[in-house]
Every structure is written in C-alpha cells, then in structure tokens.
Amino acid sequence: MIETDHQLSTCMSILKPVRDSLDVLNGKWKLPIIVALTFGEKRFTEISKEVHGITDRMLSKELRDLELNGLVRRNIEESYPVKVTYQLTEHSKSLRSVIDSLKDWGILHKQRLAEECREYKKVKKVLIK
Amino acid sequence: MIETDHQLSTCMSILKPVRDSLDVLNGKWKLPIIVALTFGEKRFTEISKEVHGITDRMLSKELRDLELNGLVRRNIEESYPVKVTYQLTEHSKSLRSVIDSLKDWGILHKQRLAEECREYKKVKKVLIK
DNA sequence: GATATCGCTATACTATAGTATAGTCCTATA
DNA sequence: TATAGGACTATACTATAGTATAGCGATATC
Numbered sequence: 001m002i003e004t005d006h007q008l009s010t011c012m013s014i015l016k017p018v019r020d021s022l023d024v025l026n027g028k029w030k031l032p033i034i035v036a037l038t039f040g041e042k043r044f045t046e047i048s049k050e051v052h053g054i055t056d057r058m059l060s061k062e063l064r065d066l067e068l069n070g071l072v073r074r075n076i077e078e079s080y081p082v083k084v085t086y087q088l089t090e091h092s093k094s095l096r097s098v099i100d101s102l103k104d105w106g107i108l109h110k111q112r113l114a115e116e117c118r119e120y121k122k123v124k125k126v127l128i129k
Numbered sequence: 130m131i132e133t134d135h136q137l138s139t140c141m142s143i144l145k146p147v148r149d150s151l152d153v154l155n156g157k158w159k160l161p162i163i164v165a166l167t168f169g170e171k172r173f174t175e176i177s178k179e180v181h182g183i184t185d186r187m188l189s190k191e192l193r194d195l196e197l198n199g200l201v202r203r204n205i206e207e208s209y210p211v212k213v214t215y216q217l218t219e220h221s222k223s224l225r226s227v228i229d230s231l232k233d234w235g236i237l238h239k240q241r242l243a244e245e246c247r248e249y250k251k252v253k254k255v256l257i258k
Numbered sequence: 259g260a261t262a263t264c265g266c267t268a269t270a271c272t273a274t275a276g277t278a279t280a281g282t283c284c285t286a287t288a
Numbered sequence: 289t290a291t292a293g294g295a296c297t298a299t300a301c302t303a304t305a306g307t308a309t310a311g312c313g314a315t316a317t318c
Contacts, residue, residue: 011164017235018160018228024238026155028276031147035140044295055277060296069238070245081285084295091241094234099147101230105223106146109153109198112220116199157306173265184307189266210315213265 021098024069029054029062031099034092037072041087071095150227153198158183158191160228163221166201170216200224 025031029051036042036050048059063086066072071092077083154160158180165171165179177188192215195201200221206212 011167014228014232015160015164017233017239018231020235020238021231022151022154025151031144035144038140045293048295053277055279056296057278057298058276061276070241081294091238094237098230098234099143101227102147102150103143104146105227106149108223109149109220110146112199174263177265182307184309185266186268186308187306190306210264 024071025095025098027062029058030066033059033062033066034071034088034095037086037088041075041085043083043085047086153200154224154227156191158187159195162188162191162195163200163217163224166215166217170204170214172212172214176215 032051032054033047036047042050044059044063047063048054048056051059054062063072063074067074070089072086073089075085075087077085161180161183162176165176171179173188173192176192177183177185180188183191192201192203196203199218201215202218204214204216206214
C-alpha cells in the first residue's frame, strides 16, 4: 500500500514535465515550422510558402510561441528595408530525441492498429462461416 | 539542391507518425487516466475519483478513445449487476519510452527557460547600471 | 418506499485553436 | 504613379476541446 502510494506519486510527478513537452510541440503548425527551419534560417514569407496552408496570422503567432520557448531566434537585419529571418536555436536540437521517439512509436502504433484490424477481419470470417 | 530536397522529404515523412503519436496522447485527461490505470484494472467510478476534476462525460469519451487506440481494454463481468473494469493493454506498455522521452525533455526545457530568465535579468542589471 | 451507487448519455454551455479575409506601413521596381 | 513584395496586425468567423448539470435504468441498502 505504501509502496503503491509511492509509485503513484512518482507517476504523478512525471505528468507535469510530460505536459510541458506536449504543450511546446502541440498544435497543427509547430512541427511543420520547425521542419521548414531545419536547413537554415528563413524569412517569414519563405516559411509561409513552405508550410502549406498556414495563414499569416497563425505563422506569426506560432513563431512568437516558438521564440518564447527558446526554440527559434528572430534576427533583424538593420538594412533598408529591414530583413527579418528566423532560425532554430541550439536548444531546439535537444528536441531531436523526443521527435525520434514520437516518430518510432507512431509507426509502431499504426502497425499495431493494422494488425488488430486484420485480427478482427479474421474473427469475422470465422464467425460468418 | 537534390540533397536538400531529399533531406526535406525525409523530414516531412517524420511529421505524420509524430502527429499520430501526439494525437493519441493529447488532451487534458489521457495521460492522467493512463497513470490511474498503471497499477491494475479499475472501475469507472474508481478512475473518476482518482483523476481529480474529470467529468463523467470526459471520462467516458476518453476511455472510448483510448480503447479505440488499443491502449485500454474494457472488461464486462457478466454478474448481477454487471461490473465494468478498465485496464491497460500490452500495447500501452510500449508508450513507456515515449513518455520517458517527453518527461526528460520537459525537465530539460524548464531548466533552459530558467537559465534564460537569469541571463535576461543579468543583462537588465548591466543595462540599468 | 426513499435514497444511493454504478456506468454511463443528453443537453447546453464556454474556452481555446484555427481559418478567412482584409488592411497597414514600409520599400522596391516598372 | 501604380503595382508588388515583405512582415506583419485586426476583425470576425468556425470548429474542436472541455465544463456544468441533469437524468436514466439497473440493483442494493436503509
């Protein structure tokens, strides 16, 4: 019982950091934007063209979010006219393993669902016979 | 150029499975429910009591989602009255590494943000001087 | 007979995420 | 002078996630 409580509280303490990570990555556009910035800095309209379907409003907001979370840096070139570029930060590289982990599980999960579906069809076939 | 296109398409192919994983874990209640079921099967009202603040409607919906994704199994005991229990599946155990990865990054990220904040204060101090 | 528990569902609402469309202020170019 | 691009912001909308509250049909308990 004490053991269980201890384990449970351990589990609970996992929830907060997991939520933090999910919040940073969540939404429809964060990851596509990160991908677009993977091979060097880009300008607002360049990102907008690469991330198909995003509106200016969303891009502006998501870039601000990513900047606040220290994943993206906004550079202003003091030229005429000013040139604004966005690039990934060092910190953003630490996301690599998280993304890999999510990708691997996503693939595994799809396979599992497909297997389950085949199982179901097999069962149905037997039942029909 | 060809190289870059190739790398980009690789990145894009990562997006879908990552999205799949995020969709499965997303929302306010999925993870707390999974935690509640970590130490054995539980009944509807037991989960409801452990996951503080969740409404019956949400619990019902989220359990159905988790069941559809093969993470939770619903058992009906044919007794009078019927007893319904929920438990984690084998497949749900494969989430372990994903959750660990998210947790680790969440902790790292908080630290990074805290450091950045200290940096900022240092800079501000210098500027005020 | 009245009340309580179990495992939900129904209805109606609010809050947050995302979309659609237009406009602004700057400079550059035809 | 007109048009276009860059980097946004403003306004208004829709869609999805989540909340609040109530009810229901079964059994069990007082």
